[in-house]
């Protein structure tokens with residue numbers, strides 16, 4: 572049905588956008604015109620969305636139209652935009668994404684920002700960072716791109732996610748400064764190594780929250796999202812298994828689930844961290860925890 576409506580051979584850029592916007596609007600997509608433009612730009616393989624409007628009466632090739640029809644029907648069926656176009660911007664950098672990785676979220680930029688601020692204040696010229704559950708590599712790559720003294724060890728239990736993360740490290744020319752390790756949290760990390768910074772955006776969705784997550788989030792790897800009944804499984808494990816790898820003056824930086832902040836703070840204090848600070852996101856919700864011993 573969708574393909575029939577959009578699939579006119581007569582389609583100019585403007586007409587394709589108009590019809591696709593109405594299909595996406597009917598499917599409940601919040602910014603239908605914007606997303607239609609992104610999909611058409613990708614289907615036509617244009618370097619910039621604005622180029623669509625240079626020649627609005629242009630008729631895209633048959634192959635481009637076919638790609639566009641496919642994209643629009645997948646989006647209308649609830650597939651996340653980032654998976655369809657294979658890319659998501661994070662910390663002003665484009666990241667490859669596939670269905671094997673969590674789509675990087677703007678809120679995680681606060682975590683990266685806080686880490687970079689702390690790293691900038693260090694006097695050492697060799698800063699060793701451990702990123703646990705690296706996914707697309709968005710945190711590891713952003714830290715390495717923005718601080719030339721940073722070396723990262725980035726772990727993930729998903730081999731498929733690490734394939735994506737390595738591509739992103741190569742794309743942003745920091746592959747020689749990031750070592751990717753496929754393991755359960757830090758199981759394969761040499762216990763003698765001490766890191767200046769241990770950072771993680773761990774899975775943190777509780778069982779109750781998981782039942783209510785939007786259908787788009789259900790398309791993301793469950794491995795990246797679900798964290799046991801109380802959502803604290805990975806915080807507990809990171810504190811037990813990874814905090815011994817932190818140097819005595821090092822920083823632990825964790826993304827927070829706003830609904831479990833007090834419980835996580837309690838766990839972090841119990842693990843022997845005396846200095847704790849929680850930073851809010853743009854909506855005032857506590858989303859980043861920083862801790863020192």
Ligand SMILES: C[S@@+](CC[C@H](N)C(=O)[O-])C[C@H]1O[C@@H](n2cnc3c(N)ncnc32)[C@H](O)[C@@H]1O
Nearest residue numbers: 675704705706727728729755756772773774795
């Ligand atoms: C919430 S996602 C974060 C991904 C990415 N760092 C980000 O900020 O978008 C959590 C990541 O942890 C990984 N993960 C889940 N269980 C793990 C485990 N036991 N050991 C290592 N990584 C794990 C998942 O595969 C996923 O990539």
